[in-house]
Structures are given as structure tokens and as C-alpha cells.
Amino acid sequence: xxxSMSIKNKLQKNLLKEYKNDDEKNFVNPHEGDKASILQExxxxxxxxxxxxxxxxxxxxILYLINKxxxxxxSQECTDIFFSITKLFQSNNERLRRxxxxxxxxxxxxxxxxxxxxxxxxxxxxxxxxxxxxxAIRVLSKIIDFSLATQIERxxxxxxxxxxxxxxxxxxxxxxxxxxxxxxDIVKKWINEVSECINSKHPMIQFHxxxxxxxxxxxxxxxxxxxxxxxxxNSHTLSSSLANCLLIKYASYLIYCTEVHSEMNNNNxxxxxxxxxxxxxxxxxxxKDTYSQHYPxxxxxxxxxxxxxxxxxxxxxxxxxxxxxxxxxTYNNNDHSVNKNKFIHPTTKVCFDYLKNxxxxxxxxxxxxxxxxxxxxxxxxxxxxxxxxxxxxxxxLNECIKVCQLFLLSSKIVDKFSIIRQINKLAHHxxxxxxxxxxxxxxxxxxxxxxxxxxxxxxxxxxxNETSIDKLLNQINNYMTADNTTFKIKIIEEVKNLCxxxxxKCNIILNFLSNNLRDDESYQFKASTIDSIILIIxxxxxxxxxxxxxxxxxxxxxxxxxLLLKVIRFLxxxxxxxxxPSKYIRYIYNRLLLENSTIRIDGMYxxxxxxxxxxxxxxDILYTNRRFINPKILRHGEFKHIWDSMHNYNAEVVSKxxxxxxxxxxxxxxxxxxxxxVACDQTxxxxxxxxxxxxxxxxxxxxxxYVLCKASLILSQQYGCLLKITCRSTNKFLSEHILKSxx
Numbered sequence: 001x002x003x004s005m006s007i008k009n010k011l012q013k014n015l016l017k018e019y020k021n022d023d024e025k026n027f028v029n030p031h032e033g034d035k036a037s038i039l040q041e042x043x044x045x046x047x048x049x050x051x052x053x054x055x056x057x058x059x060x061x062i063l064y065l066i067n068k069x070x071x072x073x074x075s076q077e078c079t080d081i082f083f084s085i086t087k088l089f090q091s092n093n094e095r096l097r098r099x100x101x102x103x104x105x106x107x108x109x110x111x112x113x114x115x116x117x118x119x120x121x122x123x124x125x126x127x128x129x130x131x132x133x134x135x136a137i138r139v140l141s142k143i144i145d146f147s148l149a150t151q152i153e154r155x156x157x158x159x160x161x162x163x164x165x166x167x168x169x170x171x172x173x174x175x176x177x178x179x180x181x182x183x184x185d186i187v188k189k190w191i192n193e194v195s196e197c198i199n200s201k202h203p204m205i206q207f208h209x210x211x212x213x214x215x216x217x218x219x220x221x222x223x224x225x226x227x228x229x230x231x232x233x234n235s236h237t238l239s240s241s242l243a244n245c246l247l248i249k250y251a252s253y254l255i256y257c258t259e260v261h262s263e264m265n266n267n268n269x270x271x272x273x274x275x276x277x278x279x280x281x282x283x284x285x286x287x288k289d290t291y292s293q294h295y296p297x298x299x300x301x302x303x304x305x306x307x308x309x310x311x312x313x314x315x316x317x318x319x320x321x322x323x324x325x326x327x328x329x330t331y332n333n334n335d336h337s338v339n340k341n342k343f344i345h346p347t348t349k350v351c352f353d354y355l356k357n358x359x360x361x362x363x364x365x366x367x368x369x370x371x372x373x374x375x376x377x378x379x380x381x382x383x384x385x386x387x388x389x390x391x392x393x394x395x396x397l398n399e400c401i402k403v404c405q406l407f408l409l410s411s412k413i414v415d416k417f418s419i420i421r422q423i424n425k426l427a428h429h430x431x432x433x434x435x436x437x438x439x440x441x442x443x444x445x446x447x448x449x450x451x452x453x454x455x456x457x458x459x460x461x462x463x464x465n466e467t468s469i470d471k472l473l474n475q476i477n478n479y480m481t482a483d484n485t486t487f488k489i490k491i492i493e494e495v496k497n498l499c500x501x502x503x504x505k506c507n508i509i510l511n512f513l514s515n516n517l518r519d520d521e522s523y524q525f526k527a528s529t530i531d532s533i534i535l536i537i538x539x540x541x542x543x544x545x546x547x548x549x550x551x552x553x554x555x556x557x558x559x560x561x562x563l564l565l566k567v568i569r570f571l572x573x574x575x576x577x578x579x580x581p582s583k584y585i586r587y588i589y590n591r592l593l594l595e596n597s598t599i600r601i602d603g604m605y606x607x608x609x610x611x612x613x614x615x616x617x618x619x620d621i622l623y624t625n626r627r628f629i630n631p632k633i634l635r636h637g638e639f640k641h642i643w644d645s646m647h648n649y650n651a652e653v654v655s656k657x658x659x660x661x662x663x664x665x666x667x668x669x670x671x672x673x674x675x676x677x678v679a680c681d682q683t684x685x686x687x688x689x690x691x692x693x694x695x696x697x698x699x700x701x702x703x704x705x706y707v708l709c710k711a712s713l714i715l716s717q718q719y720g721c722l723l724k725i726t727c728r729s730t731n732k733f734l735s736e737h738i739l740k741s742x743x
Contacts (some may be wrong), residue, residue: 042080642698
């Protein structure tokens with residue numbers, strides 16, 4: 001015991017000594033290297049005896065170089081590397097052979113050069129080594145053309161039903177690659193082998209086989225429907241979770257194409273592959289109450305088992321027992337489009353039967369979740385069944401709700417989070433259905449995971465009633481201190497929407513929004529909250545007074561200048577509409593004292609605008625604004641220098657006015673008093689009986705920015721005293737505001 005402890009201590013001591021300075025060492029990538037040196041090292045591939053370890057290192061460096069993308073290999077360099085690699089097929093090292101396969105797939109070489117290596121790959125495909133066989137098949141599927149695919153087709157078909165799962169899945173994936181490229185006709189001959197693989201006990205073989213089978217049949221809606229229908233009756237044969245999920249997606253997409261996007265049924269195939277081939281077109285529909293059969297108007301025969309025509313000229317039989325009605329009434333596609341509320345399309349029925357079967361007979365969480373997700377998405381598309389538990393006339397949401405309850409009661413965080421996300425999406429469109437889960441969702445408000453709490457809260461907001469809003473808003477305040485801005489913004493969005501659903505609770509909701517503006521939050525969060533308040537003001541006039549006061553309080557302590565400017569510009573348009581505008585003017589006035597020059601100018605513009613719109617407050621506002629324009633005496637000739645320097649600011653404004661003065665001298669005095677500016681270069685002196693006069697005026701805005709004016713006065717017997725004035729400053733808004741005080 002003592003001896004073993006001493007060995008342990010020695011090992012610990014040596015390890016600490018070796019790695020104690022690891023954090024100070026710079027990381028060196030062992031696969032990094034320049035292109036020239038790596039190309040030189042490929043000579044090792046021709047050496048004898050072959051150094052396997054060295055070859056593996058060089059092949060890894062080449063792969064790293066290709067995927068890094070900095071030094072792009074030329075076509076000649078790719079060819080040289082490719083021919084060097086072909087020499088490595090002489091080695092039987094399994095790791096080296098797998099690296100060769102990987103590099104051949106990644107090297108961009110021409111078809112003529114690929115032909116050289118196909119013989120070696122074909123030999124490996126018939127090897128006794130399953131690893132060689134499987135990987136060679138995968139590589140061949142990426143590089144061969146139609147002619148070579150025809151030659152090796154019999155080997156691939158044999159590999160599809162191979163006993164080794166690795167070889168079989170590789171052959172199925174090879175079929176997928178060939179089908180998606182140019183050899184689809186070859187793969188279509190494998191239907192029997194692929195169907196046999198679906199019955200395999202190995203889950204991945206089932207999944208890949210079903211993927212290939214559905215890809216082959218994706219242009220034939222009837223065939224896809226038959227596949228789904230067969231596994232509705234024999235669901236136990238499909239044990240793979242991924243295979244079931246794939247079939248669920250196909251079923252939901254068939255329903256979507258049939259019910260929502262019916263135009264795709266005639267022009268496109270199921271998986272959006274452009275094809276002019278017409279797909280299966282039903283002429284039979286089920287009544288959702290009695291499931292009575294209906295035939296086309298031009299069909300005069302009464303047939304118990306109706307044959308449905310399709311472009312593939314296949315017969316599709318639907319046997320339906322009608323105990324309530326023995327008469328067969330005629331009904332066609334046009335009638336269905338008008339009477340969707342009464343009839344279920346046969347494709348929709350088959351697909352929903354499969355989805356119902358998945359909900360009832362499966363215990364796999366993956367399959368159940370995928371099924372619920374697809375059904376909820378279809379429920380969102382079905383606008384006509386908004387207040388019901390049906391989806392396209394099929395009553396299925398009740399089964400979904402029962403499964404959702406199991407997920408919500410799960411001890412696994414991922415189960416609760418995934419299902420509450422889907423419920424949250426559905427709640428916006430089907431609040432009545434989701435309200436059945438309110439009691440279970442309320443338990444999630446106290447979950448340790450904040451993301452689950454937020455989703456639960458927003459869901460309850462959508463499905464709750466007016467009396468529960470106060471309680472929910474009080475509860476969510478505990479979670480608004482979290483760091484996840486995205487979820488908090490979602491909360492603000494949902495709370496905002498409540499204002500339009502329950503206008504009587506508008507003041508409570510506005511108080512909640514304004515309280516969140518007081519905390520230190522990110523720009524995105526506060527911008528979202530401000531936008532919500534502005535939207536409420538715009539759409540709910542009764543909430544205007546309260547919301548404007550909250551915005552005014554926000555600009556008193558706002559750390560984001562962009563938001564401050566946005567709010568000021570919004571307030572100037574809405575304050576004049578309020579009952580008592582003077583109540584809010586002081587908040588903007590304070591910005592002229594405390595903020596930077598840009599915000600001061602916007603604040604002054606806001607006050608001028610309010611003065612123009614509110615006659616009773618105009619004198620007070622204009623008088624107040626005079627405090628921020630201070631006369632500035634300039635030395636002789638200094639006016640011209642400053643005036644010329646302001647030309648670059650592009651902030652010149654020119655205005656013309658008609659003044660109520662009897663002579664020029666009175667106009668000069670009135671102009672100086674109104675603008676609160678001083679005349680430069682003795683231009684305030686007016687000669688006796690003069691009919692015109694020019695003035696140079698100067699001042700400073702908040703002792704920071706020069707404001708200069710050139711004024712021309714003319715006394716006309718016909719028009720009276722006329723003024724033309726040009727104002728320059730560092731900001732065009734400021735120049736406009738100065739001249740507006742003369743209006």
C-alpha cells in the first residue's frame with residue numbers, strides 16, 4: 001500500500017512539473033504548414049518501405065490545407081497530390097486507407113483523373129474487409145458518373161442487403177447520392193432491396209432505407225400516401241425513431257400541400273423538386289361527421305369502393321363504412337374548396353391517422369415531440385379552426401394536449417423547454433386549446449430554469465384572462481433581472497399585446513413597462529420597451545396622457561443618446577395634443593441644461609414646435625429659450641472671419657418676414673430684442689430717414705456655439721417694413737429655430 005502511494009505521488013509530482021506552465025505556452029497547431037513544404041513532403045508517398053505514420057500526418061496536413069481555404073490548390077497541384085495518393089493503395093493499413101478515402105472525396109480533380117482510382121475502389125468494394133467495402137462505396141457515390149454507375153450497379157444492389165449494417169447503410173447513402181445526381185434511373189430499380197432494408201432491426205438501416213424510398217417516390221403523392229398508410233397499420237415494424245420522425249414530416253407536408261398550398265399539387269412535387277409532372281389528384285372527400293363518399297359530377301355509377309384517378313394511372317381504394325347514409329352524393333374538387341368546413345380530404349385523413357397512431361402507440365419522446373411539433377404547425381396554418389380542437393376538420397389537438405401534459409411534468413429540462421416552446425407558438429393562434437394546460441404551465445413559473453419560466457409566463461399571458469394579468473405581472477418581475485435580453489424582449493412584446501386585448505388594463509401594463517425602463521438594461525431592451533410604449537400611444541388615445549408622462553420621466557435619466565433623441569422627437573409631435581402641454585415642457589427644457597449640443601438643439605426645436613402649436617404657451621417658451629441665446633460682442637472684422645468659417649457646416653438658413661414697424665430704427669431695436677443678439681461693427685446705427693439698412697448680428701448658443709446673422713431691412717410705401725435675414729451656425733436645426741422665433 002505504501003509502495004503504491006509513493007508511485008502515485010511521484011506521478012502527480014511529475015505531471016504538475018510538466019504542465020504547470022502550460023497556460024503560458026503559445027498553442028502550436030501540429031497540422032499547420034505552408035503549401036510549398038507540404039507538397040514537398042508528399043514525396044514520402046513514393047518511398048519504400050512506406051512510413052505509415054508519416055503518411056497519415058501529411059494527409060492530415062493536406063486536408064487541413066484544403067478546408068482552411070487560405071492557400072487554394074491549383075488544378076495541377078491537385079492532380080499531383082491525387083496521383084501521389086494512388087500509390088498508397090499498396091498499404092493495407094486500415095487508418096491510412098480511410099484517410100485516402102477521405103482525401104479523394106475532398107480533392108477537386110477531373111473525371112478523367114478519377115477514372116484512374118476507380119479500379120482500386122471497385123476492388124475494395126468487393127473486399128472481405130467490411131471497413132474497406134463501406135468506405136469505398138461512399139467514395140464511389142461521390143465521384144462516379146452514370147456509365148460507371150451502370151457497371152457497378154449489381155455490386156451496389158448486393159451491398160444494400162448486406163448483413164453488415166455499416167456496409168448496408170453506406171450502400172443506401174450511395175443510392176441517395178446517385179439519385180440526387182445523374183443516376184436516378186439506376187436507383188429506381190432498387191425498390192425491392194430498399195423495401196427489404198426497411199424491415200431491418202437496425203435503426204440506422206431503417207432510417208436510410210426509408211429516406212431513399214421516399215426520395216424515389218417523392219414525385220408520386222399516391223405512393224407516399226400508401227407508404228404512410230402501410231405504417232399506420234403496421235407501426236410496430238418501424239422501430240427507428242429517426243425513421244418515424246421522417247415519416248411524420250412527410251405526412252405533415254402532404255397535409256400542408258393538400259390543404260394549404262393546393263396549387264403545388266399540380267405543379268410541383270412533394271419536396272419542391274421542379275417537375276412538370278402532375279401529381280396525384282383526388283376526386284373523393286370524406287364528410288367529417290358521417291364519412292359519406294362523394295364522387296365527381298361526371299361519374300354516374302355508384303361504386304362501393306371508389307377508384308381514384310392519378311397521373312400514374314394507379315387505383316387508390318378507400319373503403320368507408322357509411323351506416324348513417326346509404327345514398328352516395330356527388331361531390332368534386334370545386335365543392336371541397338367551398339365546403340372545407342364539412343369535408344376531410346382523403347390524403348389528410350390518411351396522414352392524420354398515422355399521426356394519431358404515433359401519439360397513441362409510441363413512448364419515444366423524440367417521436368412524440370416531432371409529431372406534436374408538426375401538428376401544432378398545421379394548426380397554425382388552419383385559420384378556419386381557430387376556436388376548435390380540430391386541424392383541417394380532424395379532431396386531434398385533444399390527444400396532443402394529453403401528451404403535452406406528460407412533457408410538462410417531465411423531470412428533464414430539455415423535455416419541458418422543448419414542449420413549452422411549441423405550446424408558446426400555438427398559444428398565439430389557439431389560446432382556447434392551450435388554456436387547458438394553464439394549470440400545468442403555472443407550475444413552470446417556479447422552475448429553476450429561467451428560460452422555461454419566461455416561456456411559461458408569455459404563454460399564460462396569451463391564454464389567461466383579464467383578472468390574472470395583475471398576478472402574472474407581479475410574478476414576472478422576479479425574472480426581469482436575468483441576463484438573457486432576448487427573452488426579456490419577448491416578455492415586453494407579449495405584455496404590449498395585452499394592451500390591445502384588454503384596454504382596461506392599459507395603465508397597469510404601462511406602469512410595468514416604465515418600471516423596466518428605470519433599470520440598467522441593454523440598448524436593445526430599452527429600445528424595444530420604448531417602441532412598445534410609442535405603439536400603445538399611437539393605437540390607444542386614452543392611454544396617451546399616462547404614456548407621455550412616462551416617456552418624459554424616461555428622458556430625465558437616459559444613458560442612450562439615440563433613444564433620448566427618438567423620444568424627444570416623438571414627444572414634440574404629441575405634447576401639443578395633450579390637455580395640458582405645459583405639464584411636460586419642463587422635461588424637455590431640462591435637456592437644454594444637462595445634455596450635449598446635439599440633444600440641446602433637438603430640445604430647442606421641440607420647444608419651438610410646441611410654441612407654434614400651442615398659442616397659450618408660445619410666449620413663455622420663446623421667452624425661456626432666450627436664456628440659451630447669449631449676446632456675444634465680436635472685435636472689428638472678426639464677424640467676417642467667423643462667418644466664412646461657418647460655410648463648411650452647411651447650416652445656413654434664409655428667411656423673409658414682413659414687420660409691423662413704422663421706421664427702420666424701430667425695426668433694428670425690435671430685431672435685437674427678439675433675437676437677443678448684439679450688433680457687430682456698429683451696424684445698429686441707422687441714418688435719419690433711411691429706407692434700408694444692413695445689420696450683422698452675433699450671439700452664442702449655451703456659451704458653446706456661435707450664431708451669426710446678416711439682416712437686410714427695407715422700408716417700402718407699398719409693403720411696409722420688410723426683412724431678409726440669413727443665419728449661420730454649426731447646426732442647421734439651430735439656425736432654423738433661431739429664425740422661427742421671428743414668426
